Amino acid sequence: MTLIKSISGIRGTIGGASGDTLNPLDIVKFTSAYATFIARNAKADHRPRVVVGRDARISGEMVRSIVCGTLLGMGFDVVDLGLATTPTTELAVRHHNADGGIIITASHNPTQWNALKLLNSEGEFLTAADGAEVLDIAAREDFVYADVDNLGSYTTDNDFDSCHIKGVLDLELVDVEAVKERKFRVCIDAINSVGGVILPRLLDALGVEYTILNGEPTGRFAHNPEPLEKNLQGIMSEVKKGGYDMGIVVDPDVDRLAFISEDGTMFGEEYTLVSVADYVLGHTHGNTVSNLSSTRALRDVTLRHGGQYFASAVGEVNVTTKMKTVNAVIGGEGNGGVIYPASHYGRDALVGIALFLSLLAERKQTLTELRATLPEYFIAKNRIDLTPDTDIDAILLRVKEMYANEQVTDIDGVKIDFADKWVHLRKSNTEPIIRVYSEASSMDEADNLGKKIMKIVEEMV
Template identity: 65%
Template sequence: MTLIKSISGIRGTIGGKAGDGLNPLDTVKFVSAYATFIREYIKNTSNKIVVGRDARISGKMMEQVVVGTLMGMGFDVVNIGLATTPTTELAVTMEGAAGGIILTASHNPRQWNALKLLNDRGEFLNAKEGEIVLKLAESEAFEFADIDHIGKVVENDYTDKHIEAVLNLKLVDVEAIKAANFEVAIDCVNSVGGLVIPKLLKALGVTKINELYTTPDGEFPHNPEPLPEHLGEIAALMKKTTSDVGFVVDPDVDRLAIVCENGEMFGEEYTLVAVADYILKHTPGNTVSNLSSSRALRDVTEKYGCTYKASAVGEVNVTTLMKETNAVIGGEGNGGIIYPASHYGRDALVGVALFLSHMAHQKMKVSEIRASYPSYFIAKQKVELTPSIDVDAILLAVKEKYSQYDITDIDGVKIDFPDKWVHLRKSNTEPIIRVYSEAHTMQEAEDVGGEVMKVVENLAK
């Protein structure tokens, strides 16, 4: 069994002894700590907290424990039930709530679940706030409500409100999408996407939908992370049908993968690139992604005479830099679209609507749109080290060795060569250095990553 406590939330496997996984006793402790944090640190007069969940098998059990604990802490709960992560984020602001909890382990397998914690803006807690919650949980200094101050619970479905908000976005061109008469294939991995994505497509005027795995029962039919090696079925479906585009979401619908009309993968890094291309064409401005995301976003941004910036890895770091630079679009290379005109959170619904608008305007096949962007390949490798190795010292030595190149050290060390890059990051959970590299061919990416890995290995001797 596994329980991982981090500043970005609490995740773990279901079952086993208390303290060994994300079980009812552990859930009560961390939810109580979060409620205490909200009461003491969030300057919001609301007594409401929103709770939403994906369709995991453990979701209903977790929901009841979380809702009951929040009521016991004296908070009123707005339980929105089965809902995407971005839906829950939007519900916090729509309700004027003091915070929100999302029950989802994102792309992790079925035995996992997690508590993702939101502030009163419907955004993830930052590192400092996350540390406070962990310390409160460790101290267990909670004060539960007396009989006259136990919270109440109301149930409210926010799916339709989320879809309406997407349709009202200025750059979502519903009329153009309807006129294009697209045929769309989807794979929703038997989670909440199965409830939301077909409804969104119909609201956008798409009448021909070829569905895979839209039953929200939490029985994932394949690895739920939307990577090419897991998407063979929708690729085959694209070839068997006349679908113009395929959309794949993860269990909580904050990541979007796209499949071309010929069954080939668009590439998860290019979801953000394509959407940014559409946004920048109509509203020029700055863009942001993290250090491990493709250089293609920078290239497209500069094509419009705009400025690209890279943040440390982590959604909260991306959104913080987006606010600082007043970015018009940003996100992560894992298919995460963050569009400030909607909200500061990854949102696959927004991604679907904007990409279909882009398709309708371009009047090109999806494979042709993909071919219009600079072609890059990312290799992901790692160097295993002994626990006694000083990883920070090694990263500093790498930084000095490659000092003639552009170096970014806000999150590990990133070396920007003229036509490629290598990013080294220390793992927070194991004695390894993750090595991501990008170049114009996979062989080049692996070679330049391998070259830097040899330097690390030599330094570690």
């Protein structure tokens, strides 16, 4: 069983001993530490206020009740959204003029996992420095609870989904009428979580006909919830039967998005962001950002439209920070995460779906036709298992020195950019491994590049 405390929050498996898993005592401690941090920076015009939302995990109600109760005990006003996506909760923080937010979700992790994702007053994930401060407060247990006359208040907002959907439909580049005219027919896999609640409402508003798989928000995931091809055979088979324009897949908290082409094949998770960016850049001149492990296709599309591409360290907060620095008009991560600042600085599958449908309506293309217009790359993902006492930083430094004549980026591990391919090595924050991602114009070439670097590393150990 596992408990992982990091600058982005706390996550772990449910059940077991305190300190070893995500259990009530640790939930109280970490929520208290977060509340203490937020109170130091809270707005002066009201009592500290935090928005809470959760995905449909089996453990979600248990965790939610502890989180909300702890916040009340700290003297906070709580706005409980109930079942809500991660981007819905992010937007609700700003809407309710709150000082922060807690999203109860383990994202794409299996059902036995849960987590607390922590937001600031902008509805964005905490910076590394702020996250480190929360961890320090938790370690010292430096928090004080409110007396009986100063306990917080509890309110619910059970329909903020409506505000989220309206915000998506109101985006300038979401062409609602054009989408309605196309009369799309789609199949959705909502993984038995909150996507089954909000996506039908979005598609109804867009005039899209749909069949939904795994739509009941029971939290009993029908398959591994990470939206990868190996986990999506059910929806791929359904779309392949015919009669659909596409398939739409989200993860349990609806911040990642993948598409299935009309022939039942994967459109490509990396190409969710690339295609949406191609559409946005066709209407809005500007720059783009993705993390170092994302496809080079975004760079190519950005240059095609006259913009500049920038890479960030892996992690959503690193992407959004870089986007603000370079004034990017679109960005995200190759795992199907679309970040569109015209809406908000957070990965949002609803925004991605609406922009993608607008793109298809504008170009009058099928997904296979659209995919053929985009640069073709393949990414191979490997890992090197090491012992806990291996000096991974020293290994990465030696690799960097070996390839000093190539374009090397070291803001997050070591990425080596060759003329027609790249390889990225970065250490895991939770286990003694090096992740090795490589990209080239064919899968064989990408895999061979990754394994060549892996052999070099293994000879160093």
